[in-house]
Amino acid sequence: AAPGKLTPDDSRVVHHTLLVRGKTYHYLLGNPAGGVSSTTTTVVLVHGWPDLAFGWRYQVPFLQALGMRVVVPDMLGYGRTDAPEPIEPYSYKSVVEDLAALAAHVAGPEQPVVLGGHDWGGAVVWRFALWRPELTRAVFSVCTPYWQPLKTWVPREVLVETLLPNFRYQLQLAGPDVEAAVVGPEKLRRFLSSLFGGRGPNNEFGFSTEVGVVFENLNKIGPSPLLSAAEMDFYVDEYSRHDLHGPLNWYRNSRVNFEEEQELVEQNRSRISAPSLLIVASKDKALPPAMSAGMGRFFDSLVKEEVNTNHWALWEAPQEVNGHIGKFLADVLK
Numbered sequence: 001a002a003p004g005k006l007t008p009d010d011s012r013v014v015h016h017t018l019l020v021r022g023k024t025y026h027y028l029l030g031n032p033a034g035g036v037s038s039t040t041t042t043v044v045l046v047h048g049w050p051d052l053a054f055g056w057r058y059q060v061p062f063l064q065a066l067g068m069r070v071v072v073p074d075m076l077g078y079g080r081t082d083a084p085e086p087i088e089p090y091s092y093k094s095v096v097e098d099l100a101a102l103a104a105h106v107a108g109p110e111q112p113v114v115l116g117g118h119d120w121g122g123a124v125v126w127r128f129a130l131w132r133p134e135l136t137r138a139v140f141s142v143c144t145p146y147w148q149p150l151k152t153w154v155p156r157e158v159l160v161e162t163l164l165p166n167f168r169y170q171l172q173l174a175g176p177d178v179e180a181a182v183v184g185p186e187k188l189r190r191f192l193s194s195l196f197g198g199r200g201p202n203n204e205f206g207f208s209t210e211v212g213v214v215f216e217n218l219n220k221i222g223p224s225p226l227l228s229a230a231e232m233d234f235y236v237d238e239y240s241r242h243d244l245h246g247p248l249n250w251y252r253n254s255r256v257n258f259e260e261e262q263e264l265v266e267q268n269r270s271r272i273s274a275p276s277l278l279i280v281a282s283k284d285k286a287l288p289p290a291m292s293a294g295m296g297r298f299f300d301s302l303v304k305e306e307v308n309t310n311h312w313a314l315w316e317a318p319q320e321v322n323g324h325i326g327k328f329l330a331d332v333l334k
């Protein structure tokens with residue numbers, strides 16, 4: 001039988017903190033079932049919004065059982081990792097450098113690692129493969145397609161109006177309203193439950209990709225069917241440490257990311273050479289599978305899989321997601 005998912009205080013992982021380029025990162029370290037050897041593969045798992053390292057609870061024991069060493073940070077702004085006030089530390093390029101430093105600390109300098117990402121973490125791991133190809137053993141993304149660095153600036157509101165209406169919620173999240181309104185454990189619980197599939201008594205939504213947070217519905221939203229009460233309590237406790245400024249800063253870097261990536265455009269670096277896996281989620285309204293059409297043209301080796309889930313594929317279909325990851329890694333590492 002598959003090893004059970006992590007609990008919030010699980011003895012199978014060790015909690016570490018590390019000062020990384022001026023910020024304190026908290027991360028989970030899960031050693032492989034048979035112990036670490038000189039040939040142990042290290043996998044770095046990168047969560048999205050609004051999540052935590054704990055978002056990989058169904059995948060960590062599975063990867064340990066495959067003999068992998070698993071490194072799972074709370075990403076910048078989340079959980080027990082620092083939440084700097086400025087937006088720049090949350091850019092793709094800066095976060096990639098943080099992850100490269102974390103990987104070197106665990107796996108040793110210049111050691112290539114496997115990168116796995118979900119949601120924003122998927123966007124980050126594609127950028128890691130672009131910025132640091134020499135450190136990228138293999139890369140997989142759950143839900144998030146790859147898109148090449150662009151040489152023309154498109155404001156997010158124009159992108160939403162012309163191409164990606166499913167990104168409209170990001171306009172709200174980048175603004176001041178959600179940060180100002182969602183404060184304190186009870187509001188955070190309703191907010192998180194809304195994002196994790198919780199509904200009101202008449203099936204009201206607390207969040208939609210067309211609007212973002214539906215403030216007038218928040219206090220009607222019941223428990224999410226995707227988490228136990230103990231798991232939700234853990235998320236609420238972890239999110240209650242800070243306000244949402246850190247997590248929302250991830251939505252405020254479109255222009256910073258664009259400018260930093262002109263270096264990649266000028267060097268014609270838009271292809272990914274590392275063996276790659278994309279797992280799309282059929283019913284993900286933020287990142288529909290259609291967004292990945294044609295992305296294979298930028299890859300030397302891309303495998304695409306699909307699971308029939310909403311956005312939280314890691315929790316909705318863990319056996320299938322783990323099966324795709326396991327088969328991919330077996331092919332890559334053989």
Ligand SMILES: O=C(NCCCc1ccccc1)N[C@H]1CC[C@H](OCc2c(F)cccc2F)CC1
Binds near residue numbers: 048146170209285312
């Ligand atoms: O906002 C995100 N996740 C929150 C989902 C909330 C939700 C929960 C439950 C149900 C539905 C929605 N993820 C980001 C991840 C990075 C993405 O930006 C990268 C990017 C581009 F900029 C252009 C082209 C493709 C591409 F992936 C933008 C969505």
